[in-house]
Amino acid sequence: MPESTLYSNGVPIRFSPDLFGPLRSGAGLPDDPAALRERLRTDGYLYLPGVLDRDKVLRLRGAYFSLFPDGYLAEGTDAEDGLFSGSVPESLPAYGVAGHPAHAFVRSAAFQEFVADPLLADLASKLLGGDAWMLPRQILRHFHRGSQLASRAHVDLDYMNALSPAPRVLTLWIPVGDCPPSTGSLVYLEGSHTLAPEEYEPLREKGDRPGDRRPISHDLELTARHLGRRWLWADFAAGDLMVHVPQIVHASLDTTTDAMRLSADVRFVRSDDTPDPRWLAPWSADDGA
Numbered sequence: 001m002p003e004s005t006l007y008s009n010g011v012p013i014r015f016s017p018d019l020f021g022p023l024r025s026g027a028g029l030p031d032d033p034a035a036l037r038e039r040l041r042t043d044g045y046l047y048l049p050g051v052l053d054r055d056k057v058l059r060l061r062g063a064y065f066s067l068f069p070d071g072y073l074a075e076g077t078d079a080e081d082g083l084f085s086g087s088v089p090e091s092l093p094a095y096g097v098a099g100h101p102a103h104a105f106v107r108s109a110a111f112q113e114f115v116a117d118p119l120l121a122d123l124a125s126k127l128l129g130g131d132a133w134m135l136p137r138q139i140l141r142h143f144h145r146g147s148q149l150a151s152r153a154h155v156d157l158d159y160m161n162a163l164s165p166a167p168r169v170l171t172l173w174i175p176v177g178d179c180p181p182s183t184g185s186l187v188y189l190e191g192s193h194t195l196a197p198e199e200y201e202p203l204r205e206k207g208d209r210p211g212d213r214r215p216i217s218h219d220l221e222l223t224a225r226h227l228g229r230r231w232l233w234a235d236f237a238a239g240d241l242m243v244h245v246p247q248i249v250h251a252s253l254d255t256t257t258d259a260m261r262l263s264a265d266v267r268f269v270r271s272d273d274t275p276d277p278r279w280l281a282p283w284s285a286d287d288g289a
C-alpha cells in the first residue's frame with residue numbers, strides 16, 4: 001500500500017479511499033480485438049500487467065542509466081537499478097535537450113529496437129481497428145526524488161489536436177522499471193474519458209502555468225474533488241503496459257524513492273489518418289509540442 005500522503009508537483013494528496021482506487025487489470029482478458037476494444041471503450045484504459053519481457057525492459061533501464069556521468073547514480077549500484085545518488089552533476093545539460101542522455105537515448109538503436117516490438121503495433125492495430133503506426137515523437141520521462149516534478153493532470157488530445165480525425169490515436173505508457181506510486185507512477189481519473197471538456201475547464205484557471213492552457217491542473221486532490229472522481233493507481237512493474245485513449249485525464253505522482261522513475265510513452269495512429277505534424281520528429285524536451 002502507498003504511504004498515507006502522496007505528492008504531485010510538490011502538492012500533497014491523501015491516499016484515502018475517496019481519492020484513490022485500483023486500476024482494473026486486463027490480465028486474463030481474451031486476446032480478442034472486440035473484447036479488448038470494449039474494455040478500452042468502457043474504462044478509457046487497458047492495464048496489461050506483465051505482457052512485455054521484464055528482462056528486456058530492465059536491460060533498457062540499465063542502458064539508459066549507464067549514460068550518466070559519475071556521481072549521478074548511488075555509489076556501488078548497478079545502472080539497471082537506477083538509484084539516485086541525491087546529487088546532479090553540474091555538467092549535466094537540462095533534461096531531455098541535446099546533450100542530455102535522454103535526448104540521445106530516444107534516438108538510439110537500443111530504444112528504437114525496444115519500441116519496435118511488434119507486440120505494441122499489433123495491439124494498437126487491434127484496438128484502432130486498422131493498420132496502425134507509431135508516431136516518431138516518442139517520449140522518455142525520467143524523474144528523481146527531490147525534484148517535485150511530475151506530469152500535471154491533462155488529456156493527450158490537448159497536445160495533439162491537429163490530428164485528423166482527432167480521436168483515432170492511442171497512447172502506450174511503458175514503465176521502464178518497477179514503478180509503485182512512491183516512485184512516481186501514472187494515475188488515471190476514473191471514467192474521465194466520458195467528461196465534456198467544459199467540466200474540467202474551470203480547473204485550468206487555478207493551474208500553476210497560467211500561460212499554458214493545455215494542462216488541467218497540478219493539484220490532483222482539487223481535480224478529484226472538483227470532478228467527483230477517484231484517481232486510479234497500480235503498483236506497476238517492469239513488463240507492464242498501459243494503453244489509454246486521448247480523452248482520459250491522467251497525471252503522475254512525485255518520485256520519493258531512491259529508485260528513479262523511468263518510462264516511455266509512444267503513440268499510435270491509424271495509417272490512413274493525417275497525423276499531427278508536431279509528432280513527426282523525434283522528441284526533444286524543448287520542442288514545445
Ligand SMILES: O=C(O)CCC(=O)C(=O)O
Nearest residue numbers: 141151171173252263265
Ligand atoms: O509519464 C508521465 O508522467 C506522463 C505520461 C503521459 O502523460 C502519457 O503517456 O500520455
